[in-house]
Amino acid sequence: MLSVGGSQPIEPSGIARYGVKGMIRYIRYMGIDVAALLREVTLRLQPHSHELAERLVTLVSEAVPTVSANEDLADLALLSVEQHVDTMLGMIEHGRDTADVEAPPAAIEFATRLAEYGGDISELLRSYRLGHVAALGLFREEVARSTTEPEVPSAVLGSLVELSFAYVDRTSGQAVAAYQEARDRLLQKRLLAVNEAGRRIGTSLDITRTAQELAEVGVDNLADFVAVDLLDAALFAEEPPLDADMVTLRRIAHHSVLEGCPEAVVPTGHTHSYPYGSGPAEAVTTGRPARYRTAADGLPSWIADSAPHRRSVEAFGIHDVLMTPLWARGVPLGIAQFFRHRDATPFDGNDLLLAQEIASRAAVHIDSARRYTHQRTTALALQQNLLPSVVTAHSAVDTAVRYLPSGGRSGVGGDWYDVIPLSGARVALVVGDVVGRGLYASATMGRLRTAVRTLADVDLMPDELLTHLDDVVIRSQHEEGRLPDEISATCLYAVYDPVTRVCSLASAGHVLPAWVPPAVDGDRAGIREARFVEAPTGPPLGFGGLPFETVQFEVPEGSILALFTDGLIEGAGRDPAGGLAKLRELLGRPGPSLDAVCDGIVEGMVPARPTDDVALLLARTRALDADHVTTLELPSDPSLISRARSFATDRLTAWNLDELAFSTELIVSELVTNAIRYGRQPVTLRLILQSTLICEVADGANTSPHLRRARIFDEGGRGLFLVAQLSNSWGTRYTREGKVIWAEQTLPGPPP
Structure with missing residues (x-):
């Protein structure tokens, strides 16, 4: 039993008893032409097709959410139903076969727009089912008004059902095909948009x-x-x-x-x-x-x-x-x-x-x-706090430094540099590069820089210092359970002596430095030829088992030493050989200051967003002339200690440092006495006037003196205690020939 809106139920009892064909034969026996009656009803409904369509759309919109929620779809649904009604009425009027029927254009457009608005295909099929049932109910009402025979409406409806189902099957199939095509286009467009988003979004970590x-x-x-x-x-x-x-x-x-x-x-x-x-x-x-x-x-x-x-x-x-x-x-x-x-x-x-x-x-x-x-x-802040914010001025060299963190995805690295004052007016120049990126690399860099400074205080030769630093890295590997390629670093350690103008260096897997001699009269436009130090390069820190080697070479006063990390010479589209050639060219160009030379190198070699950290340290060497250094060779004879004191006081008088005569006499007396008594020949006394007054006594023995607290009745053991009290700092360093004990005093006035 079917009903639509407020219409009366359609009783299919006659159809159930006789079947559709039986009912049609029965009605024909009664003298009623079903086809003619159906055409007559169709002609009466055609002028009211718009009203019929509105009634059908109202019923459909209540059951299909997408149609009722979208104003544009509702208007299109009305036009679609109107065209459906007109097509169906015209097909009945002219007796056309459903095989030739095409879905109305508005119906195809409605299916397409429903797909574009995100409607489900079940909503489309539901709209056809509801519209079909509603249309059959409207036809039955009109047929009932056209005859008084009780069996006629059922017979006409039975004849119409076969025709309408064929129509709905064909047109709904065409609408579903249009819906699916639009849906495929929409999904393809969405997929292309999503792919484009994946390609264009996230090209950087900014x-x-x-x-x-x-x-x-x-x-x-x-x-x-x-x-x-x-x-x-x-x-x-x-x-x-x-x-x-x-x-x-x-x-x-x-x-x-x-x-x-x-x-x-x-x-x-x-x-x-x-x-x-x-x-x-x-x-x-x-x-x-x-x-x-x-x-x-x-x-x-x-x-x-x-x-x-x-x-x-x-x-x-x-x-x-x-x-x-x-x-x-x-x-x-x-x-x-x-x-x-x-x-x-x-x-x-x-x-x-x-x-x-x-x-x-x-x-x-x-x-x-x-x-x-x-x-x-965080890593950059940590690294900047670990690196020296200001390089301390030193009388042995003028320095200029640049550090540029990488701008790529890999993160901040572990590059570092340092300038460390040493005894005897010398200075240590250090550059290094820790393997890896991020916080761990910065923290490792801080540990290694601290270790280098601690070892530098011991005044070791460059190769010995790197050997101890290698042990530090290996010990860290064992403690943290990491492999050598997880905790490793390269390091270059160089020591410049302004008295002898000799530079001693050793490399642990680090790129060797360059140096530029000072300009001389006749140089074309002041351009000089940069040279790269030739020296063996040891393994990176953390691999162990292989020795490091110290190389020494004389550096004229006014030369520029360039220490750098590999980020300066390597980069996108440039091999290390090309980078070294470019650095040689830029180092040879004159500049009004060391900072200007440094800036020129950075501008000429470092891109706006470097792919690796860059550390650059330039040092222009100075030399101490004979007026600031004096040396006395002493035989192993205690009676000559007075000669050493006189030598020191005479030199202090020449330097206008009489205020330091008393303390210097005591320091010289104690150091020379220890060297003659406990050391070996040759014994040498050297005084250096720099930013401080340095007193050095060298001998050929490797035994190290120790500061101790003498007891009340001890006759000796107070010499180094006096030295420590009279000087700002003192210490011992070892050389290939023996050792040097030194003591520094602050000058009473500005340094010469």
Whole structure:
């Protein structure tokens, strides 16, 4: 039993008893022509086809949510039903066969638009079923008004059922094919957009650039204007406070089809707030996307309450807004808002899904970028705190340094440099490079730099220092359970002596330095030829088992020593040999200062975003002339200690340092006495006037004196105690020939 709206039930009892053909034969026996009656009813219904279509659409819209929720689809549904009714009435009137019937154009368009608006195919088929049943009910009502015979309506309906089912099967099949074709096109377009987003978004580990890429992809594929806002807390890798009364966002990027983004109310870099419970705040805090039609539903409260937002919506005719939260790894980061004003088509479910796909991909890249930025900032801060902020001025060399962290994805490395004052007016120049990137590399760099400074205080030869430093790295490997390639480093340690003008160096897997001799009269435009030191390079630190070797060479006063890490000579599109050639060229160019030479090298060799850290240390050598150094050879005879004291006081008088005569006499007396008594020939006394007064006594023995506390009745053991009390610092260093005991005193006035 079938019924439509308020119509009476259709009783199929006659059909059930006699069958359709039996009923038709019976009605013909009664003298009634079913086909003629059906055509007559059709002719009466044709003038009222629009009203019939409206009744059918009303019934269908109530049962199909997508049609009832979308104004454009509702209008198209009415036109589609009108064309269906006209086609069906015309087919009955002229007795046409359903095999030649094509679905009306509006029906095909309705199926296509339903797919584009995100409607399900079951809704399309349900609309055909409901429309079919409703149309049969309307026909029955009209037939019932045309005859008084009780069996006629059932017989006519039975004749119509076979015809209408064939029509519905054919036209619905064509509509489903159109729906599927549109759906495939939509999915393909969505897939292309998602692929494009994957290709264009996340090309760097920069938050601002990633957000701008999201905005540009959104405008190219979905919207007329896109704004990307992030929580301040998310930018600094903190958990954002989501229980506040206001949600504060920072505009990171926006993009528009209009030049200059005139729709933007908030400039990039500025913050703005939304009240808790508003659309944007809800999207950020809950992670649920939202869609708003500002034209049909009226302005949302957060737009209506903001005069700048309201003016922008009205001025540009913004009619639809999509809000997609930016969440990654369960943490809210911000929101992406998509607006339409030039494109009159409203956003639909598919647009919302596409926006979610693009935003979710971008959120992962933004989260990775912020984590990388946070780690890089921390590592860079750690490294900058571990590196010397200011290189201490030294009378042996003038220095200029540059450190440039890498700008690539690999993160901050472990490059370091150092300038370490040594005894005897000497200075140590150090550069190194730790394997790896990030916080661990920076921390390892700090440990190695501290170890180098500690070992430098012992005044070891460069090869011996690197051997001890190698042991430090190997011990760290064992303690942390790491492999050699996980904790390893290269290091170059060089010592310059301004008295002898000799540079001693050793390398542990590090690139060898370059040096430039001073300019001499007749040089063309002051251009000099840079040279690279030729020396054996030992293995990197942490591999052990192989020796290091110290090389010594004389460096004229005024020469420039260039120590650097491999990031300076290696890079994209350049091999190390080409980098060395470029460095040779730039080092040879004259400059008004050492800093100018340093800047010229950096500008000529380091790109804007280097792929590796770069450390560069330039040192211009100085020399101490004979007026600042005096030496006395002493035979192994205690009676000559007075001669050593006289020699020292005479030199202090010549240097106008009579104020230091008493303390210097005592220091010389004690050091020379120890060397003659406990050391071996030759014994040499040397005084050096630099920024301090340095007294050195060298002998051929390797035994080291020790400071001890003498007891009350001891006759000796107080010599080094006196030396320690009278000097600022003292110590022992070992040479190939023996040892040197030294003591430094502060000058009473400015250094000469």
